Amino acid sequence: MLKQVVRWSRKKSPWILHLNSGACNACDIEVVAALTPRFDVERFGVLLKATPRHADVIISTGPVTRQIKDRIIRIYEQTPNPKFVIAVGACAMSGCVYRGAYNIMGGLDQVIPVNIYVPGCPARPDAILDGVVKLLGTL
Amino acid sequence: MNDVEIIEKTKELLGDKVLEITSPSPRRIFLKVDPKDLIPAVEVLKNGLGYAYVATISGLDSGENFEIIYHFAKPSSQLNLRTLIPKTHPHVESICAVIPGAILYERELQDMFGLIVDRIPDPRRLVLPDDWPEGSYPLRKDWKYERPPEKIPGGKS
Numbered sequence: 001m002l003k004q005v006v007r008w009s010r011k012k013s014p015w016i017l018h019l020n021s022g023a024c025n026a027c028d029i030e031v032v033a034a035l036t037p038r039f040d041v042e043r044f045g046v047l048l049k050a051t052p053r054h055a056d057v058i059i060s061t062g063p064v065t066r067q068i069k070d071r072i073i074r075i076y077e078q079t080p081n082p083k084f085v086i087a088v089g090a091c092a093m094s095g096c097v098y099r100g101a102y103n104i105m106g107g108l109d110q111v112i113p114v115n116i117y118v119p120g121c122p123a124r125p126d127a128i129l130d131g132v133v134k135l136l137g138t139l
Numbered sequence: 140m141n142d143v144e145i146i147e148k149t150k151e152l153l154g155d156k157v158l159e160i161t162s163p164s165p166r167r168i169f170l171k172v173d174p175k176d177l178i179p180a181v182e183v184l185k186n187g188l189g190y191a192y193v194a195t196i197s198g199l200d201s202g203e204n205f206e207i208i209y210h211f212a213k214p215s216s217q218l219n220l221r222t223l224i225p226k227t228h229p230h231v232e233s234i235c236a237v238i239p240g241a242i243l244y245e246r247e248l249q250d251m252f253g254l255i256v257d258r259i260p261d262p263r264r265l266v267l268p269d270d271w272p273e274g275s276y277p278l279r280k281d282w283k284y285e286r287p288p289e290k291i292p293g294g295k296s
Contacts, residue, residue, distance in 0.1 A: 065268070106289055
């Protein structure tokens with residue numbers, strides 16, 4: 001019974017943290033666009049949070065630079081369990097055009113575990129929403 | 140002041156410190172000086188000719204030497220001050236005494252080329268990551284980068 005309540009509440013209010021790990025800003029604009037009333041993410045209970053300590057889902061854009069690697073691990077460790085990570089955009093998936101550059105570690109999965117990948121350059125707001133809903137479907 | 144007048148005035152003010160001065164295209168002047176004459180040349184450009192704004196400083200690795208190009212700009216024209224630094228003794232004088240804003244470019248020059256800028260007010264690292272190994276300079280031509288092996292989550296399928 002308690003488990004069901006916990007699962008229900010977890011599913012109905014995924015609070016997100018928007019994290020830029022070195023993106024070109026295109027994916028960030030799309031993430032912000034997905035949060036507008038036009039797409040109305042709040043019907044899924046999605047709420048943007050300013051700190052990882054309040055968030056359940058980290059939505060990360062961009063390739064992981066060498067400078068932000070340690071910081072991103074710290075942000076991931078600050079997020080309370082259970083935590084989920086969504087990699088938005090081609091860069092967060094594999095590094096894309098930045099792959100192999102001297103200051104890039106590669107995709108987000110080189111540094112922290114990733115649950116959902118959303119492809120696109122940049123990913124459309126619909127696609128980002130679909131990724132979040134797919135993640136909620138796995139809970 | 141047009142290009143010819145600027146060239147004449149530069150020659151007049153700098154005298155024999157000018158190694159080479161050309162104007163390859165309109166409103167653009169290339170001036171070459173010896174590294175030891177750098178500070179007087181920058182002073183003359185700033186106070187005598189009105190080139191008070193350094194747009195950027197770029198470095199060039201041409202095998203034997205480094206070429207450092209100071210891009211000076213004013214609304215009417217651009218002037219590129221060039222100087223050759225031998226790779227065996229990569230020291231260049233800081234121009235921060237004359238133009239304080241040049242410090243960011245000089246710190247970047249130190250990071251990316253491994254040049255040593257003498258008398259720089261603040262020699263900390265600027266653009267490279269904190270855990271970057273010492274003695275490895277990405278913009279040198281002989282620098283090789285090995286990409287670390289990638290992890291594939293869940294393994295190959």
